[in-house]
Amino acid sequence: MNRKVDAILFDKDGTLFDFDATWTVWANTVIERLAQGDPALADAIAEAVEFDRATGRFRDASVVIAGTPDDVAKAVAPVLGIAPDVLIGGMNAAAATAPMAEAVPLVPLLTGLRAKGLKLGVATNDGEVPARAHLGSAGVVEAFDFIAGSDSGWAPKPDPAMCLAFAEAMNLAPHRIAMVGDSLHDLVAARAAGMHAVAVLTGHADERRLTGHADVVLPDIGYLPGWLGF
Secondary structure (H helix, E strand, O other): OOOOOOEEEEOOEOOOEOHHHHHHHHHHHHHHHHHOOOHHHHHHHHHHOOEEOOOOEEOOOOHHHHOOHHHHHHHHHHHHOOOOHHHHHHHHHHHHOOOOOEOOOHHHHHHHHHHOOOEEEEEOOOOHHHHHHHHHHOOOHHHOOEEEOOOOOOOOOOOOHHHHHHHHHHOOOHHHEEEEEOOHHHHHHHHHHOOEEEEEOOOOOOHHHHEOOEOEEEOOHHHHHHHHOO
């Protein structure tokens, strides 16, 4: 074994779970509920979050990809003429019930990593309640020693606050931790925290965009044991 780290901090969407499979359902649910049968309003809401209703995909610059629920609410609220705070609860409730598609089978992967003595955490720009619901639906919430969302008390990525909070909670130096994510937000946060920056290609960003910001770019998290030398 050639262990490079003592802990792994995962992003959630686009890393543990397939991004489009989850958030397409969420987008359609939220848009239909907020538009209340008004096609023009539905199109305006979709445009505000850069969601292509025809293809069922978010554009690469969409605030939903790396933003927080607050960011999404601030994008949608002007279309509806309401305050962003009014939207947060409904958006989080819809997110919590969205179907999840695992990027790879999570139970065997996480069980194997824990068996090697690694501490595991999640740092997501999603809310903590939907994050825990998603991990619970996959049967892996108990695999993690730390779960933080954008509303858990630390600044969201690309700020390193959640990364540093994980390091402190695990009583580990940041350089003994790998932050694994699919976006530049994840990699910037990892670098700022002094952690290994590991990119995966199960989100919207391609290898060309991530290379240069990461220590390594992997096809998906299933390649982590090999990278770790297990």
